[in-house]
Amino acid sequence: MEEEEHLFNKNFISITVINFAVYLVYYLLMVIIAVIAQKQLNASLGEAGLASGIYIIGTLFARLLIGKKLELIGRKQILRYGGIAYLITTVAYLYMPNLAVLFIIRLLNGFCYGMVSTATNAIVTEYIPFSKRGEGINYYGLSTSLAAAFGPLIGLLLLTYTNFYTVLIVSIILIILSTIGSFVLPVQNIEVNPEHLATMKSWKINTFVEKKVLFISFLGLLMGLAYSSVLSFLASYAEAIHLVQISSFFFLVYAGAVTLTRPMSGKMFDRFGEDSVMYPSYIFLTLGLFALSFTTVGWQLLASGVLVGLGYGTFMSNGQAVVLKTLKTESHRIGLGLSTYFIGLDLGIGVGPYILGELKNYITFQEMYLVAGILPLVCAVLYKIYYNPSKVTKEIKNEMHNLTKRPQQSNVAK
Structure with missing residues (x-):
């Protein structure tokens, strides 16, 4: 159409x-x-x-x-x-x-x-x-x-x-x-062939999670854990450093940064590949959390909001795009893949407040944000070691080649 x-x-x-x-x-x-x-x-x-x-x-x-x-x-x-x-x-x-x-x-x-x-x-x-x-x-x-x-x-x-x-x-x-x-809204359901249908009806682990996106989902868990330090403790931290009034604008500048950069980061993903946006997302979130740990005045708090938006906001959407790229040839697995990815993000945000809250009993807010800021750097290192965009692209091309070849083989057999 x-x-x-x-x-x-x-x-x-x-x-x-x-x-x-x-x-x-x-x-x-x-x-x-x-x-x-x-x-x-x-x-x-x-x-x-x-x-x-x-x-x-x-x-x-x-x-x-x-x-x-x-x-x-x-x-x-x-x-x-x-x-x-x-x-x-x-x-x-x-x-x-x-x-x-x-x-x-x-x-x-x-x-x-x-x-x-x-x-x-x-x-x-x-x-x-x-x-x-x-x-x-x-x-x-x-x-x-x-x-x-x-x-x-x-x-x-x-x-x-x-x-x-x-x-x-x-x-x-x-x-x-x-x-x-x-x-x-005219929503079309995905037609599932009998082979895939039988797999989906089973209770094996691969029918609950998509193994091909487990790695990016694990990075989502770590990034969500780091971001939960902002979502759960910003109000308490702002009170501790006497910046309660201006802290209400933190998420507005966060949204502004995301709104202005989303179109550009999406085009960069399509033109230059995932590396062009994933690495900056790790770096910006680290810088934002480190900036929070050193914040003493209002403009510093708002500046950290911009950096956090460029970091976590960029990762959240482009991680989703990585899932779509990985499952390009398996449309019947996209729903499961996206679900697996958001499980990682939700789990990080869900357990983060408890873990960081327990940690807060032994350290200051400033030190907590420094610890949280290390997590995106860990993600960057893991991404560098274990994720290979060119390999993913090659696998997709091979799968597409096999898909286009199968009907021809079937016709020959006939």
Whole structure:
């Protein structure tokens, strides 16, 4: 179709907007739920932290199960009925009589979010021409990055000037709109041949995770762990160094840096290969975290936000593009591959606060950010040693050659 030859076709734009709404609700609630647990349900600090973290557990379960079942059940069904379930579990926040109920709601809400986001991440690949995979994924990734920036800001502002009920109503409206959009969007399910179908139905480990992208997923885990130091502890750190007011702009400059550089990094990926964007992402995140450790004034805090955005924001989308490149000839494995990749990112962000929080008992905030800043350097070294872009490209060419050869052999046999 002519429409599909262009990157900004209506389907690509629609799924990107749907993804933005899904992630915006996630961040809207994530940033305030611990406060609500403490104020409304008298939760301890540890219980409030669990109320936030249990959401990630639900998301991880969804990525494991839905990544496996995505092509079996169908992308269309997972997106649409997952959206309805996401709506129901968000409405459920209106009834939270005690902590036990809140924990159950958070777990189920996280699972439903994982369902929908796993579907959108796979569906968008069908609307991106392969020659523009880097550029397309980076534009699509803007929906996630902007949600990560504006979600916490909007959530905190609404909670400050209104109440939790208002935040919920806004979240419910956003999910209703995104769910309606998912029913209007023409989603095509992937046809799976009998051989692949039998493999997907088995309970072997390779039906839950895509082994070809385990390495980039492991790097995602380390990068997510490093970034969690910002996501979880920036507010406390800003209070400790007396920069609370200006810290509210940290994620805005983060989003600005990502928005301005995403198109360029995507084009660099397509033209010069993954090395041209992956190495800078490791370096920028290290510089951003090191800059945070030495921050004493407002402009330094904001400058570190720019560097962190250039680092983690660039890695997140281009790591996804690496997955698409690796699985170019296996479209039926793309959903599982993307699920595996996001498991790495989610796991890093999920366990990071606990690991770094325990470490914080023995060191200062400044030292914690120095430790976190070493992790991207470790990623750069591992990437250099174990990832070979030319080898991946060669394997893809060989697989494509074999695919084009098979029909000819079949015809000869006939």
